[in-house]
Amino acid sequence: MQNSRYIARHVVNLPKSGIRDFFEIVAKMKDVISLGIGEPDFDTPWHIREAAIYALEKGRTHYTSNLGLIELRRAINRYVEKNFAITYKPEDEILVTVGVSEALDVAFRAFVNPGDMVMFHQPCYVSYSPSITLVHGEAIPVPTFAKDNFALTAEALRAAWQPGAKLLVLNLPCNPTGGTCSREQIKAIAKFAVEKDLLVLSDEIYSELTFEGQHTSIASIPGMKDRVIFLHGFSKAFAMTGWRIGYACGPAPLIEAMMKVHQYSMMCASIISQEAAIEALVRGEDAMKSMRDQYHRRRDFIVRRFNEIGLKCHLPRGSFYAFPDVSSTGQNEKEFAVGLLESERVAMVPGTAFGANGAGFCRACFATSYEHLIEASDRIERHVQSLAAAPAVAALK
Amino acid sequence: MKPIVKLLLEGHGLNTARMAQLLNLSEAEIERQMEELKEQRILLGFRPVLNIAHEDSGVVRAVIEVRVTPERGGGFNRLADRISRFDEVESCYLMSGGYDLLVFVNGASLQKVAGFVSEKLSTLEGILSTATHFMLRSYKENGFLLESKPGSNDRLKVTP
Numbered sequence: 001m002q003n004s005r006y007i008a009r010h011v012v013n014l015p016k017s018g019i020r021d022f023f024e025i026v027a028k029m030k031d032v033i034s035l036g037i038g039e040p041d042f043d044t045p046w047h048i049r050e051a052a053i054y055a056l057e058k059g060r061t062h063y064t065s066n067l068g069l070i071e072l073r074r075a076i077n078r079y080v081e082k083n084f085a086i087t088y089k090p091e092d093e094i095l096v097t098v099g100v101s102e103a104l105d106v107a108f109r110a111f112v113n114p115g116d117m118v119m120f121h122q123p124c125y126v127s128y129s130p131s132i133t134l135v136h137g138e139a140i141p142v143p144t145f146a147k148d149n150f151a152l153t154a155e156a157l158r159a160a161w162q163p164g165a166k167l168l169v170l171n172l173p174c175n176p177t178g179g180t181c182s183r184e185q186i187k188a189i190a191k192f193a194v195e196k197d198l199l200v201l202s203d204e205i206y207s208e209l210t211f212e213g214q215h216t217s218i219a220s221i222p223g224m225k226d227r228v229i230f231l232h233g234f235s236k237a238f239a240m241t242g243w244r245i246g247y248a249c250g251p252a253p254l255i256e257a258m259m260k261v262h263q264y265s266m267m268c269a270s271i272i273s274q275e276a277a278i279e280a281l282v283r284g285e286d287a288m289k290s291m292r293d294q295y296h297r298r299r300d301f302i303v304r305r306f307n308e309i310g311l312k313c314h315l316p317r318g319s320f321y322a323f324p325d326v327s328s329t330g331q332n333e334k335e336f337a338v339g340l341l342e343s344e345r346v347a348m349v350p351g352t353a354f355g356a357n358g359a360g361f362c363r364a365c366f367a368t369s370y371e372h373l374i375e376a377s378d379r380i381e382r383h384v385q386s387l388a389a390a391p392a393v394a395a396l397k
Numbered sequence: 398m399k400p401i402v403k404l405l406l407e408g409h410g411l412n413t414a415r416m417a418q419l420l421n422l423s424e425a426e427i428e429r430q431m432e433e434l435k436e437q438r439i440l441l442g443f444r445p446v447l448n449i450a451h452e453d454s455g456v457v458r459a460v461i462e463v464r465v466t467p468e469r470g471g472g473f474n475r476l477a478d479r480i481s482r483f484d485e486v487e488s489c490y491l492m493s494g495g496y497d498l499l500v501f502v503n504g505a506s507l508q509k510v511a512g513f514v515s516e517k518l519s520t521l522e523g524i525l526s527t528a529t530h531f532m533l534r535s536y537k538e539n540g541f542l543l544e545s546k547p548g549s550n551d552r553l554k555v556t557p
Contacts, residue, residue: 017557019555019556019557022555023553023554023555023556026554026555027554027555032554034554034555036554036555036556037552037553037554037555037556038556038557039552039556041552125557126557127557175557293403294407297400297404297419297420300421301418301419301421304421347554347555349555369409370409370411370415370419371409371411371415374415374418374419
């Protein structure tokens, strides 16, 4: 069958996700300790799950407004005002979406004309570049570096900028690097965005998981609110990945444009997830902080261990990812990850799955139990030692 | 709260070596801190959380509401302390509301618990009344659900 002739050209040309390749290798193996899972190990706190059950019992099974339940949008407004110091009108400046992923997709479809250029920092979440390609935009990756703790700098932006750039995507704290920016760095990025007249899509899904200092949203910088779409969700902070629920906030005309795309594709986010999201925002803070405390301790442990083992690792200020440099082993990130998996049954994702300049690094998610982290770090140590011994053995032969 | 207390409260049941690794301290330092917690009477001890029903142990448990006459100077403390010293008493709390002390009691049989209440507890001077409730079934013990297994948490092995 030559059915493939039906597939659109830009989809045929879309590269397969590096994560997918690696997943297929790992899925075939048993007894793997995986540090490759990009989601919390905690189940959603019970009171949030219970709110969803209650909603079902009460017959909350219908469509909601395209924008989302007004109670949820009001709760989002209060939450964002309290934690990010930005105010959005629940009536027309907030759109509830099926996770931040949908919010991003809808934003690209609403704002990108074919050929428009979209800047984003790399290494980054796997879907930014393909999502831009799917709307026939042109992706402009901007590198971030270990020497800056993977913070995005205005200098790097300036160096990568090209005429025709229209959008800038930020993901701070960043998956996979854990990189964040200081308030001063955010201000410099904001200044650059104003100078180049860029619309900023700010994906702040990991913002609650900031371990040092205060998280600053670019939308809170004076003068920026009108050119920022603030994207956030419940997956990471409230351990709600499977609920697929997120939101976008921004100036009313831009939210209206996004809502048009959303209403013709998704109609609305699941009402059950929306009900659970209200509970998370109103009463979820304690559970969220308790999870963050545990991530914090795990981060301190795993980063210290990577450095002890000889895999240089910067301290990720946010997210639940460590991004150690494995190049000191003499292997590239893929060789290292596959070797580690085969010899010690520990999975880390090769950094190049998150962009070309992830070369030499692997992503280790520390959202897993203490026991697993300790055991994984011991196994990684053994593997690194065996790699160091291997050339000597080879020389003896 | 001290990091070591937080770790203990999270209830992972980690041994000294594991705690030392996680907190980046020596095992000797962990042991010193544990001793200190014991001396300060913050850490009182460790006990396993068991699903007794599965053991067919024949243990009978009861909760007793006790009303007492408070004493000048000592309030409820002297009597509460005296009740707490019985081996049958697992826990004892001073409560607000319709009674004063809530006492959790263990016994080998219904008769033994009843005997403890009628002969030991209610005969103490200062006890005004007791109301004994026998426990029929336990659903949750010290944070552990008894009847439902913990979720399988079947996360995919690698995700973005």
